[in-house]
Amino acid sequence: MPIIETKDLTYTYGEGTPFCKTAVDHVNISIEQGELIGLIGHTGSGKSTLIQQFNGLLRPTSGTVLLNGKDIWEQPKKIRDVRFQVGMVFQYPEHQLFEETVLKDIAFGPGNMGLNHDEIMKRAHSAAEFVGLSEELLEKSPFELSGGEKRRAAIAGVIAMDPDVLILDEPTAGLDPRGRDVLLSQIISYHKVRHNTVILVSHSMEDIARTADRVLVMNSSKVELFDTTEEVFSHDSELEQIGLRVPQITKIMSILKSKGYPVHTVLTLEQALKQLMPLLSKGGRKNG
Amino acid sequence: MVRDITLGQYFPGKSLIHRLDPRVKIALTFVYIIFIFIASNFQSLFLMVALIFGILLLSGVPLMQYFKSLKAILFVVVFTSVLNLFYGGGHVVWSWGFVQITDGGISNAIFITIRIISLILFSSVLTFTTSPTELTDALERLMKPLKVLHVKVHEIAMMMTIALRFVPTLLEETDKIMSAQKARGADMESGGLMQRIHALIPILIPLFVSSFRRAYDLAMAMECRCYHGGEGRTKMRVLHATPRDAVAIVCTAVVCAAVVFCVVYFPAAIR
Numbered sequence: 001m002p003i004i005e006t007k008d009l010t011y012t013y014g015e016g017t018p019f020c021k022t023a024v025d026h027v028n029i030s031i032e033q034g035e036l037i038g039l040i041g042h043t044g045s046g047k048s049t050l051i052q053q054f055n056g057l058l059r060p061t062s063g064t065v066l067l068n069g070k071d072i073w074e075q076p077k078k079i080r081d082v083r084f085q086v087g088m089v090f091q092y093p094e095h096q097l098f099e100e101t102v103l104k105d106i107a108f109g110p111g112n113m114g115l116n117h118d119e120i121m122k123r124a125h126s127a128a129e130f131v132g133l134s135e136e137l138l139e140k141s142p143f144e145l146s147g148g149e150k151r152r153a154a155i156a157g158v159i160a161m162d163p164d165v166l167i168l169d170e171p172t173a174g175l176d177p178r179g180r181d182v183l184l185s186q187i188i189s190y191h192k193v194r195h196n197t198v199i200l201v202s203h204s205m206e207d208i209a210r211t212a213d214r215v216l217v218m219n220s221s222k223v224e225l226f227d228t229t230e231e232v233f234s235h236d237s238e239l240e241q242i243g244l245r246v247p248q249i250t251k252i253m254s255i256l257k258s259k260g261y262p263v264h265t266v267l268t269l270e271q272a273l274k275q276l277m278p279l280l281s282k283g284g285r286k287n288g
Numbered sequence: 289m290v291r292d293i294t295l296g297q298y299f300p301g302k303s304l305i306h307r308l309d310p311r312v313k314i315a316l317t318f319v320y321i322i323f324i325f326i327a328s329n330f331q332s333l334f335l336m337v338a339l340i341f342g343i344l345l346l347s348g349v350p351l352m353q354y355f356k357s358l359k360a361i362l363f364v365v366v367f368t369s370v371l372n373l374f375y376g377g378g379h380v381v382w383s384w385g386f387v388q389i390t391d392g393g394i395s396n397a398i399f400i401t402i403r404i405i406s407l408i409l410f411s412s413v414l415t416f417t418t419s420p421t422e423l424t425d426a427l428e429r430l431m432k433p434l435k436v437l438h439v440k441v442h443e444i445a446m447m448m449t450i451a452l453r454f455v456p457t458l459l460e461e462t463d464k465i466m467s468a469q470k471a472r473g474a475d476m477e478s479g480g481l482m483q484r485i486h487a488l489i490p491i492l493i494p495l496f497v498s499s500f501r502r503a504y505d506l507a508m509a510m511e512c513r514c515y516h517g518g519e520g521r522t523k524m525r526v527l528h529a530t531p532r533d534a535v536a537i538v539c540t541a542v543v544c545a546a547v548v549f550c551v552v553y554f555p556a557a558i559r
């Protein structure tokens with residue numbers, strides 16, 4: 001059974017007014033437990049609206065979201081339980097920090113779940129460890145941290161709820177290259193250890209190529225493609241048409257392929273190297 | 289939701305009312321408000337109501353929007369009219385113990401309700417049809433004489449522009465922060481009064497922090513562009529009065545004269 005499934009999911013902003021706009025239009029997808037899904041799409045393609053329906057922040061105009069086979073809006077009063085199961089990290093999550101200490105802020109989510117004090121502290125500490133926040137930072141005010149540390153503290157605040165599905169909306173936006181790499185590998189290792197489902201929204205095709213099992217492409221409120229990462233990025237011309245691009249190395253290899261070299265779609269430099277080295281040793285002949 | 293607040297929102301358009309000189313609009317709104325209080329009987333108030341309806345239709349803003357802005361002050365209207373029910377002379381219509389309602393009271397309540405509603409409608413027309421920039425620009429111009437008294441007219445106008453400019457931004461920000469805290473299980477819909485107040489802390493603190501951040505950024509950006517106050521500053525769009533404005537002034541004068549006539553000729557409604 002898929003962990004998240006949508007059936008004809010549609011969301012219209014400002015329905016019944018002249019400004020109404022359908023942001024998500026009849027989306028049917030299913031996501032399996034333990035997958036790492038990359039979600040890409042042009043600005044305004046409906047990505048954010050889609051993911052906000054997964055944890056019940058937005059109520060679908062029509063259609064349903066099934067979590068473990070159950071409609072999340074079956075009991076609207078219990079929607080908070082859905083939000084604990086589907087954790088959501090917004091863009092620039094550091095803007096949501098408010099507590100006196102970093103530890104207290106991370107503990108806000110688990111505290112709302114009604115857990116006992118020991119369990120809350122255990123979860124907060126382990127979440128902080130996952131994102132690489134050292135113990136001495138936990139007693140500081142969140143407003144004293146650096147930008148990257150704030151970001152991690154905010155992500156830890158969601159991880160601490162131990163959600164079955166973790167949705168991250170552009171977690172690396174505005175970080176320096178090293179900060180991006182570190183945060184991304186922390187997310188991957190978190191995913192590997194907890195075996196939970198992760199949905200990663202990103203504008204960085206390199207990040208998506210490196211991490212995702214499957215990629216969901218949104219274009220003007222509809223699902224354009226939803227397939228394995230290799231398959232999606234082999235559609236490079238289609239992606240470019242809707243204002244997206246494939247990773248640089250994927251592009252180079254696809255150009256080589258179109259020129260007749262015996263190579264196939266790659267996602268990372270390492271994969272490209274594996275294909276190019278034997279080719280070079282043969283002197284770069286096209287039909288070796 | 290917070291986004292439903294329409295009081296003081298601008299609806300772009302090209303109607304006759306939109307194109308009036310903002311200075312004239314402000315001045316006339318001021319006059320209308322004074323005349324709503326001068327109108328002391330139903331005959332004169334009817335003239336004001338007819339005027340406001342004419343203006344509403346001319347403004348081209350959906351009537352639904354005006355209705356929404358009235359909804360925001362529904363409580364005030366109901367409260368004052370209920371209170372007025374019990375004051376007033378005339379025949380007793382209904383009584384219960386020492387509480388009694390007279391026909392005078394009923395007429396007072398209706399009168400006050402119409403007054404408050406027209407008051408709100410007149411000011412809504414101004415804010416719905418005048419962009420915040422135009423509004424502050426006109427205010428700055430109208431307040432210029434106060435410079436003699438060392439009132440910092442330009443600075444006041446600039447502060448108003450900035451405040452108005454940031455209303456939608458802050459609303460959006462509030463929405464975002466609320467979503468983020470709800471995603472962490474913040475419960476804002478249930479619990480007693482104290483719990484609800486407590487539930488606002490996770491929203492207010494990030495909101496304050498981001499307002500300060502925005503203020504610093506804006507101050508920096510203004511200084512980078514050499515902003516140094518109103519001294520010697522020119523306007524990109526200079527306000528010009530047109531024949532249109534003269535017509536508006538004349539119409540207003542006619543209605544106001546009629547109101548004064550009614551007030552003198554008919555008895556007052558409030559008893």
